[in-house]
Amino acid sequence: MKVAVVYYSKSGNTKKVAEAMANELGTGAKSIKDEPELEGVDLLFVGSGCYNKKLTGNMVEFLENLKGIKRAAVFGTYLGQTSAIESMKGILEKKGIKVIDEWGCSGAFLYLMNKGRPNEKDLDRARQFANSVLEKAMDSVKEVKVDGKEQGQA
Numbered sequence: 001m002k003v004a005v006v007y008y009s010k011s012g013n014t015k016k017v018a019e020a021m022a023n024e025l026g027t028g029a030k031s032i033k034d035e036p037e038l039e040g041v042d043l044l045f046v047g048s049g050c051y052n053k054k055l056t057g058n059m060v061e062f063l064e065n066l067k068g069i070k071r072a073a074v075f076g077t078y079l080g081q082t083s084a085i086e087s088m089k090g091i092l093e094k095k096g097i098k099v100i101d102e103w104g105c106s107g108a109f110l111y112l113m114n115k116g117r118p119n120e121k122d123l124d125r126a127r128q129f130a131n132s133v134l135e136k137a138m139d140s141v142k143e144v145k146v147d148g149k150e151q152g153q154a
């Protein structure tokens with residue numbers, strides 16, 4: 001299963017989480033600003049910070065222009081609001097992409113709030129999330145094959 005991890009991060013918190021997930025999954029994490037190549041990707045992890053309760057315009061555009069992706073997972077960092085994560089999920093589902101799961105954690109803000117987050121515990125949780133999503137995605141592929149009577153074929 002080809003997996004990709006992409007993110008948008010202004011101050012590095014979501015990038016940290018994305019890199020922990022990507023490492024765990026044996027891939028790299030790429031910023032959407034670098035226009036990642038997603039040809040043939042079976043499972044896409046997408047992450048963002050929350051900015052004024054919203055996603056940035058470039059993330060909305062990135063999600064709306066996605067092509068050929070069937071399964072995704074969304075994640076993010078925030079002060080307390082999960083609205084950006086919910087927005088990513090909403091856009092993807094509207095496009096008919098199955099969102100397997102969602103996850104988020106606190107992210108530091110201007111050295112004032114949530115100091116030190118994401119911390120090691122957060123990154124451990126991020127790795128667990130990545131593994132659990134991958135497992136669910138693999139199961140869903142098996143189910144499709146069983147339903148499609150491909151089970152047992154070479």
Ligand SMILES: Cc1cc2nc3c(=O)[nH]c(=O)nc-3n(C[C@H](O)[C@H](O)[C@H](O)COP(=O)(O)O)c2cc1C
Nearest residue numbers: 009010011012013014049050052053079080081107
């Ligand atoms: C301009 C700005 C606006 C923000 N607005 C919100 C917000 O509305 N709700 C929230 O929970 N966090 C908010 N935050 C906090 C960020 O979501 C949090 O620091 C996050 O970890 C940033 O992720 P990043 O480092 O990947 O950019 C805001 C941060 C910035 C810089």
